Amino acid sequence: QVQLVESGGGLVQAGGSLRVSCAASERTFSTYAMAWFGQAPGKEREFVAGMSRSGGTTYYADSVKGRFTISRDNAKNTVYLQMNSLKPEDTAVYYCAAGYLTYYNGRYSLSSAYWGQGTQVTVSS
Numbered sequence: 001q002v003q004l005v006e007s008g009g010g011l012v013q014a015g016g017s018l019r020v021s022c023a024a025s026e027r028t029f030s031t032y033a034m035a036w037f038g039q040a041p042g043k044e045r046e047f048v049a050g051m052s053r054s055g056g057t058t059y060y061a062d063s064v065k066g067r068f069t070i071s072r073d074n075a076k077n078t079v080y081l082q083m084n085s086l087k088p089e090d091t092a093v094y095y096c097a098a099g100y101l102t103y104y105n106g107r108y109s110l111s112s113a114y115w116g117q118g119t120q121v122t123v124s125s
Contacts, residue, residue, distance in 0.1 A: 002024065002028050002031075002098050002114035004024050004097070004115065005022065005116060007021050008020040009119030010121065012121070014123055015086065016086050017083060017086065019081065019083065020083070020119055021080050022080070022081075022116055023076070025077070028077065029053070029055070029074060033053050033098070034051045034070070034096070035096075035097045036097070037094070038093070038094050039093050041092075047061055048061050048094070049061070049064065049068055051070050051072060059101070059103075067084050067085045067086075068082065068084070069084075086121075086123045090123050091122050093121075094121050096115070097115050097116070100113075
């Protein structure tokens with residue numbers, strides 16, 4: 001059973017930085033791709049960033065390219081999302097997920113996914 005626990009959300013001013021973390025149960029990284037999704041109020045959950053099972057390839061939504069970085073620490077079984085140059089429109093609950101990452105018709109999605117509980121990120125203007 002995969003368990004994912006996020007931490008590190010909070011309130012930050014526009015232009016600031018924040019890093020959210022996701023502690024995963026053992027063997028998660030060797031089995032699944034990892035990803036971060038964000039869900040803004042009243043909107044659907046959307047792909048933000050992803051990493052292949054090997055960790056060698058990363059993927060980003062166009063809206064965060066050049067500002068967000070996904071990374072992981074295998075020794076700590078933890079995946080991170082470093083968010084820089086934050087904008088008010090980045091405000092969302094950010095969810096860590098593990099599963100099979102696919103790309104179709106311009107969108108990334110995750111199948112057979114396990115989800116964390118989410119962590120709130122609020123960017124003030």
